[in-house]
Amino acid sequence: MSVKHSLLAGLAGGERYGYQLRAEFEERTGATWPLNIGQVYTTLNRLERDGLVEAAGEDVQGHVFYRITDAGREELLGWFARPVTRAERPRDELAVKLALAVTVEGVDVAGIVHAQRKHALAALQDYTRVKARLDPEELAAGLVVESVIFQCEAEIRWLDHVEARVARQARAQRSAGAATPAGPAASLPVEPSKADAAAREGTAR
Incomplete structure (x- = not known):
């Protein structure tokens, strides 16, 4: 800015x-x-x-x-x-964090994804409430708030992608007989957790 x-x-x-x-x-x-x-x-x-x-x-x-x-x-x-x-634009700290996390032994990548998704869902809910309080005629403020909402939604979709891609790589390595990657990254679930799914359903409402 x-x-x-x-x-x-x-x-x-x-x-x-x-x-x-x-x-x-x-x-x-x-x-x-x-x-x-x-x-x-x-x-x-x-x-x-x-x-x-x-x-x-x-x-x-x-x-x-x-x-x-x-x-x-x-x-x-x-x-x-x-x-x-x-x-x-500033560097995307989240992308850098996850890129490094999958290369460092002992890092709970699943925990990072879960915590970030939870934060993004909460932010999405907060900004959705802000938008609901805005006067429809407030074009300038509405555009900015909608931009942040879209960013939150995009971040959530990207986190789902990260989760699925890391899990696919872990499965491929196991199938090839390769050594299991260090850290919990290999055990990432393909599907979001029940808590994440419930929170997302609440946002959709």
Whole structure:
């Protein structure tokens, strides 16, 4: 997430001070990515240094207002026009964790998959409730919350795939007479556990 461009987007609607920008950002994104107010003001200082925003005076309470400059508006529109590349996204820690887990002796891969699926199902339920509370007219917040919901669903499907693939490899190695892989990875069940299935059924409702 680009805090820099998020603040520029907020200022595109008019002069704002830091707390207003944070509140508007969280409202637009359904509060899925809370901003630290210190990060907001640090970023505003950098934007001002780079000529993308400028101070626009203070109110009686001492709030410093900022406005977007022409250069800032050009930067914002350029950001909107550029696709988000895979390189710009953070590494997928879960994929890296499981890739390493299947290579390290003594790691309970089945336990990792089960715990992660349980977490993803709980998150899916939470975000589904958030979506249900949103006003259907809140397009911006709705899009963000739906994005997170789709990510949770995709993670659950991928975990099912991981579980099945590791189990297939273990069966293939046993059939070939190869040594059983170290750790519990070889004993992963092909089907999700009953607890996972029950939780998923509850989410579907």
